[in-house]
Amino acid sequence: MSAGNSDFVLKVEGISKRFGGLQALQSVDMHVKPGEFHAIIGPNGAGKSTFFNTLTGLLKADEGRISFDGRNVTGLAPHRLTRLGMGRTFQITRVFHGMTVLENVQVALCAHAQQTWKVWTAASGLHVQRAKDLLERVGLAAQWARTAKTLAHGDQKRLELAIALASQPKLLLLDEPTAGMAAQERLASIQLVHQVAQQLGISCVFTEHDMAVVFAVASRITVLHQGKVLAVGLPQEVRASAVVQQVYLGEPVVTDGQPVPQG
Amino acid sequence: MTSHRKWAALVCTLLVLLPWSLSDFWIFIAIEVLAFALYAMSFNLLLGFGGMLSFGHAAFFGVGAYSAAIFFKRSGLDVTWMFTLAPLVAMGVSAVMAGMIGFFSVRRSGIYFSMLTFAFQMLLFTVAMKASGLTGGDDGITGLKPPGTLGTPMGYYWYALAWCLPCVYLLHRLVHSPFGLTLRALKDDPMRVQYVGVHVRQHQWVAFVISAACAGLAGALFAFSTGNVFPSWLNWTASATPVVMAVLGGVQSFYGPAVGAAVYVVLEVMISGKTEYWPLAMGIIIVLLVLLMPTGLVGRLKKVDT
Numbered sequence: 001m002s003a004g005n006s007d008f009v010l011k012v013e014g015i016s017k018r019f020g021g022l023q024a025l026q027s028v029d030m031h032v033k034p035g036e037f038h039a040i041i042g043p044n045g046a047g048k049s050t051f052f053n054t055l056t057g058l059l060k061a062d063e064g065r066i067s068f069d070g071r072n073v074t075g076l077a078p079h080r081l082t083r084l085g086m087g088r089t090f091q092i093t094r095v096f097h098g099m100t101v102l103e104n105v106q107v108a109l110c111a112h113a114q115q116t117w118k119v120w121t122a123a124s125g126l127h128v129q130r131a132k133d134l135l136e137r138v139g140l141a142a143q144w145a146r147t148a149k150t151l152a153h154g155d156q157k158r159l160e161l162a163i164a165l166a167s168q169p170k171l172l173l174l175d176e177p178t179a180g181m182a183a184q185e186r187l188a189s190i191q192l193v194h195q196v197a198q199q200l201g202i203s204c205v206f207t208e209h210d211m212a213v214v215f216a217v218a219s220r221i222t223v224l225h226q227g228k229v230l231a232v233g234l235p236q237e238v239r240a241s242a243v244v245q246q247v248y249l250g251e252p253v254v255t256d257g258q259p260v261p262q263g
Numbered sequence: 264m265t266s267h268r269k270w271a272a273l274v275c276t277l278l279v280l281l282p283w284s285l286s287d288f289w290i291f292i293a294i295e296v297l298a299f300a301l302y303a304m305s306f307n308l309l310l311g312f313g314g315m316l317s318f319g320h321a322a323f324f325g326v327g328a329y330s331a332a333i334f335f336k337r338s339g340l341d342v343t344w345m346f347t348l349a350p351l352v353a354m355g356v357s358a359v360m361a362g363m364i365g366f367f368s369v370r371r372s373g374i375y376f377s378m379l380t381f382a383f384q385m386l387l388f389t390v391a392m393k394a395s396g397l398t399g400g401d402d403g404i405t406g407l408k409p410p411g412t413l414g415t416p417m418g419y420y421w422y423a424l425a426w427c428l429p430c431v432y433l434l435h436r437l438v439h440s441p442f443g444l445t446l447r448a449l450k451d452d453p454m455r456v457q458y459v460g461v462h463v464r465q466h467q468w469v470a471f472v473i474s475a476a477c478a479g480l481a482g483a484l485f486a487f488s489t490g491n492v493f494p495s496w497l498n499w500t501a502s503a504t505p506v507v508m509a510v511l512g513g514v515q516s517f518y519g520p521a522v523g524a525a526v527y528v529v530l531e532v533m534i535s536g537k538t539e540y541w542p543l544a545m546g547i548i549i550v551l552l553v554l555l556m557p558t559g560l561v562g563r564l565k566k567v568d569t
Contacts, residue, residue, distance in 0.1 A: 079457050079458075079460050079463070082457070082458050082460035087458070088458050090454075094452050094455040095455065096448045097451050098447065098451050099448065103444060107444050107445060107456075108459040111445070111456075111459040111460045115441045117442060117469075118440050118441045118442060119436065119437045119440045119442045120440060121440055121441065122439050122440065123439060123441045123444040124439065163455070163459060166459065
């Protein structure tokens with residue numbers, strides 16, 4: 001299986017996951033083309049988080065196959081996925097609170113350069129310029145010397161993005177990138193991610209609750225409902241879909257989850 | 264940076280000159296401080312930098328002491344070779360032991376990591392108590408005093424210092440290296456560290472082994488200073504000592520645990536000379552210090568130190 005030789009940067013085929021009596025995911029497919037900004041939406045309990053955690057290697061699927069960049073990555077550990085070029089951010093922002101903003105990015109750059117086993121070199125001088133460039137990109141350049149925990153929540157999100165970018169990902173997975181933000185901050189935040197991803201040629205998959213955010217940036221949408229793919233398509237197709245409207249209006253859905261508009 | 268080096272040079276010089284200003288008794292205490300400072304700093308590589316609270320660190324101090332003692336009794340080498348090799352043997356055996364214990368312990372985090380290290384330590388304590396043929400059982404191993412110049416307080420102080428300083432320098436380089444930066448990141452958020460592409464357990468395991476090797480050296484140096492090794496060194500109460508020293512001095516700072524060790528040892532000597540209830544007095548002092556200076560003595564003096 002040759003890497004990099006594929007129409008899809010991410011190809012998920014028939015992923016199923018069961019927790020005891022709960023079928024959290026049932027034969028979920030998803031295809032992400034290079035450069036896509038792919039949203040996963042669905043009501044609470046639809047299986048978004050389970051799906052996301054399976055993609056990022058935290059959970060192992062019972063069935064199915066995940067290919068990334070033309071390579072079978074099913075069941076690979078998170079650090080391996082990251083090294084292959086799959087970055088992620090978390091719903092509840094995870095940065096290194098006790099370290100400076102610069103160090104936060106430096107540690108990711110050291111990891112990317114496979115330097116974490118170096119015990120004799122001083123870390124403080126490594127990748128400083130590259131780290132500052134990344135901070136510039138996310139708009140944190142002026143704050144590089146601050147301790148991460150003193151940053152505002154929105155700035156911590158930016159920092160987490162810079163950390164993820166340090167691994168030079170081909171694909172960025174963002175779990176609720178605007179969670180915990182005020183409504184007016186959300187659009188600006190996702191647009192920053194969108195802009196940076198386009199500049200760097202990174203494909204993105206993100207889960208999101210806020211439909212305004214989704215429709216502002218998504219180039220494609222997968223709708224999950226009760227662990228199945230309810231619909232896949234372009235934003236306007238999904239918005240027009242009767243089944244999706246039913247689900248979001250809270251009416252009982254009788255359909256067996258046939259993917260509506262396929263295209 | 265240069266001022267940092269000047270400070271380091273000054274402290275090293277003072278440490279070398281120190282025994283000329285002390286009585287034999289206080290030189291003996293200074294040796295204890297050296298050994299326990301190294302022990303507490305090695306322990307703090309795990310707690311303060313890696314965020315791993317080992318409840319069983321006495322295992323490695325004890326294993327180092329016992330392996331040096333057994334090497335002393337059985338190898339039949341002459342004095343020069345003996346005292347060149349014994350600390351290395353202690354470090355090696357402690358490292359191998361930590362390799363095995365760490366292999367299992369780093370598979371769990373938080374309190375479960377602590378409990379695993381605790382359990383392995385109790386296992387080693389039992390071995391030290393029961394394997395009398397090797398360890399002397401209850402009686403431990405005695406008669407470990409080095410002969411000649413090395414047996415004088417001043418001679419042995421310099422010998423111990425000559426082992427401690429390079430070891431501390433090594434730890435210092437380590438915590439400021441990319442490996443050390445990774446450890447600090449691990450302390451903050453192991454999950455995030457996985458997603459920068461780091462194999463978390465491998466790094467924790469290596470830190471555990473390095474820390475244990477340094478603790479083993481400290482154990483060996485202390486054993487030759489007192490001339491004895493006892494199984495109580497491996498008992499769980501002994502694992503509290505580096506915890507208290509590190510917290511007292513400040514776990515956020517590299518040198519904090521060394522200061523904590525010095526304060527702890529000197530206080531213990533001074534108070535135990537006055538009252539047989541010295542653990543009570545020590546307890547009160549530690550409670551007060553922790554309440555009033557939660558970041559430790561060094562943390563109090565210096566707000567940021569890395």
